[in-house]
Amino acid sequence: MIEKIWYSKAKVCNFELKGYGQYYVTVFERKGTETSIQKTPAVYYYGKNKYCNFFKIEEMEMTNSCNLNCHNCGTPTTHYKKGFIDDGTVLATLAWTRKGQTLNYHRVGEPLLHPKLCTYIQWGVDAGIKPVISTNGILLTKEMLIKLYHAGLRHLVITLHTLKSLEAFLMCCSWFSENGIEAINFSKRHLKEYINSGDIMFFQGKVLDFPPDEEQGKYVRNTLDNIPDEFRHLLQMIPVHTWAGNVEGTKRTLEDADALNHQRNCYFIKQHVINVRWDGTIVGCCFDFENKNELGNIREYASLDNHLGKYRLCKQCDANWAVEN
Numbered sequence: 001m002i003e004k005i006w007y008s009k010a011k012v013c014n015f016e017l018k019g020y021g022q023y024y025v026t027v028f029e030r031k032g033t034e035t036s037i038q039k040t041p042a043v044y045y046y047g048k049n050k051y052c053n054f055f056k057i058e059e060m061e062m063t064n065s066c067n068l069n070c071h072n073c074g075t076p077t078t079h080y081k082k083g084f085i086d087d088g089t090v091l092a093t094l095a096w097t098r099k100g101q102t103l104n105y106h107r108v109g110e111p112l113l114h115p116k117l118c119t120y121i122q123w124g125v126d127a128g129i130k131p132v133i134s135t136n137g138i139l140l141t142k143e144m145l146i147k148l149y150h151a152g153l154r155h156l157v158i159t160l161h162t163l164k165s166l167e168a169f170l171m172c173c174s175w176f177s178e179n180g181i182e183a184i185n186f187s188k189r190h191l192k193e194y195i196n197s198g199d200i201m202f203f204q205g206k207v208l209d210f211p212p213d214e215e216q217g218k219y220v221r222n223t224l225d226n227i228p229d230e231f232r233h234l235l236q237m238i239p240v241h242t243w244a245g246n247v248e249g250t251k252r253t254l255e256d257a258d259a260l261n262h263q264r265n266c267y268f269i270k271q272h273v274i275n276v277r278w279d280g281t282i283v284g285c286c287f288d289f290e291n292k293n294e295l296g297n298i299r300e301y302a303s304l305d306n307h308l309g310k311y312r313l314c315k316q317c318d319a320n321w322a323v324e325n
Contacts, residue, residue, distance in 0.1 A: 055304060058268075059275040059286060060093045061085060061107035062114040068136055068161060070216060072208070074246030075108050078289040084113075085278040090120050092298045093276045099128035102155060102189070106132075107275055108289060112139040118151045125152030134206075136161050137168030145172055149181075154199070157186050159206045159238075160220040169205040173231040176201055185234055205235045244287035244313040251316055259315040266319070274304070285313050 063084045069076045097103055103124060105111050112135050114120070124131040132155040133148070140158065148156070158169045176183045186204035188194060194202075207224070208217050224235065242250035254262070263269055274282050280298045283291055292313060296304040 055096075055272045055274045055301075056101070057093060057097050057103065057276060058273045059104040059107040060090065061109065061276060061278045062105055062111040062117060062120070063278055064108040065113055066108075066110045066136075067113060067138055068110070070161060072210075072216065072240055072247055074248075074287075074289045077248050078108065078246070080277075080290055081279070083278050085120075087116075089276070089278070089280045089298060090123060092280065092301075094124060094127045094129065096298070096301050097124075097127065097129045100130070102130040102132050104132045104134065106134045107277065107286065109278075110136055110139070112144065118147045121148060121151040121153050130155060133157070134159065137165040138162065140168040140172070142171055142175060145175060149201075155186065155189065155202045157204045157206055159208065161208075161217055163219055166205075166220050166223070169234075170227070170231070172203060173228075173234065176203070177230070183234060185236065187236055203234055206238050207235060208240050209237045210240055241318045242316075244285070244317045244319070246287060246289045252318075254315045254317070256315075259317075262314045262317050262319070266314070266317075287313055287317065287319070 063082075064075065064078065064080060065082050065084075066073075066075045093103075105117070105120065105124070111117055111133050117133075121131045121133075131153055133153060134157040137158040137160070156172070158165055158172070160166050160169060173183065175181075181199065181201050183201045183203045184194060186202045189202045194200060207220060210217055210221070212221070224232075227235070242252075267273065268284060268286060274284055274295060275286055275288075276282055276298050277291070281291055282295045282298060282301075282304060283293055284295050285293050
C-alpha cells in the first residue's frame with residue numbers, strides 16, 4: 001500500500017500565466033519502509049501574490065545545538081528552544097524547493113550532530129536540489145565524508161575554528177585528490193561554467209578574519225603557510241560579524257536611514273529568501289536566532305507573510321551583503 005505522507009498544496013494553482021516561473025509539485029510517498037520522492041506533472045506559478053506567494057527556501061536547519069562554544073556566535077546564548085529537525089519537516093521543506101536550487105542544510109548549530117543527515121542529503125538529491133553543508137569539521141571523519149559524498153553531497157564548507165577543523169579540511173583535500181574528484185572553491189559555484197558541474201566538489205576552508213591576537217582560530221591562522229600549495233586555492237578569508245547583535249555585547253542601533261538602506265539592499269528581503277528552523281518555523285532573516293521576525297510555518301507555506309514590518313533586526317545588522325554598492 002502506498003501512503004502519501006506529504007504533498008504540496010500549491011498544485012491547485014494551475015493558472016496560465018505567461019512570463020512567470022513554474023515549479024513542479026513534489027509528492028513524497030511511502031511504500032512499506034521505503035520513501036520515494038517524485039516531481040508530479042502538476043505545476044504552480046509564482047510572481048503574483050493573488051495566485052501564489054513565492055519564497056525561496058535557502059536554509060533548512062538540522063539543529064540549533066552545537067559542539068563548540070564560539071564567542072563570536074549567538075548559538076551558545078540563544079534562548080530559543082533546542083531540538084533536531086524530523087522527517088516530516090524535512091519532507092515538507094523539500095516539497096517547496098525548486099528543482100536545481102541549492103539548499104543549505106544548516107543555519108544555527110552544527111548539522112553533523114543530526115543522526116539522519118546522510119538520509120536527508122539523499123532525499124534532497126532525489127528531489128532534485130543541491131544540498132549544502134557548512135560545518136566546524138570536528139565530527140567530519142573520512143568515513144562520514146564518504147557517506148555524505150555517496151549520498152550526493154557536492155557542496156561543503158568547513159569553518160576552520162580549531163586544529164581538528166583544519167585536520168578535517170586537509171583530510172577532505174587529500175581524499176578528493178586521491179579519488180580524482182575535482183575540487184573547486186565554493187565561492188565559484190555560481191559561475192556559468194559550473195552550472196552543470198556533474199561530480200565537481202564545491203569545497204572551502206573558511207578562515208575567520210580575526211585580529212592577530214584573537215585566540216579563537218589563532219592556531220589555524222598561524223599555520224596557513226604550512227598548507228600544501230595545491231590546496232590553498234580552497235581557502236577563503238571571511239569577515240567576522242555580530243549576527244545582527246546576537247553575539248553577546250555587540251548589539252548596536254543604526255540610524256533609520258542606514259537601516260532602510262539595509263532593507264533596500266538585503267539579499268534576503270529582495271529575493272524573498274526564507275529559512276526553515278528545526279521545528280518548521282520560518283523566519284526571513286538568517287540572523288534571527290530568537291525568531292523575532294517569524295513569518296509562519298513550513299506546513300502553512302502558501303499563507304506566509306513577509307511584510308517588512310516583520311524584519312526587526314535591520315537596525316542592528318552589519319551584514320556585508322546588506323549595504324549599497
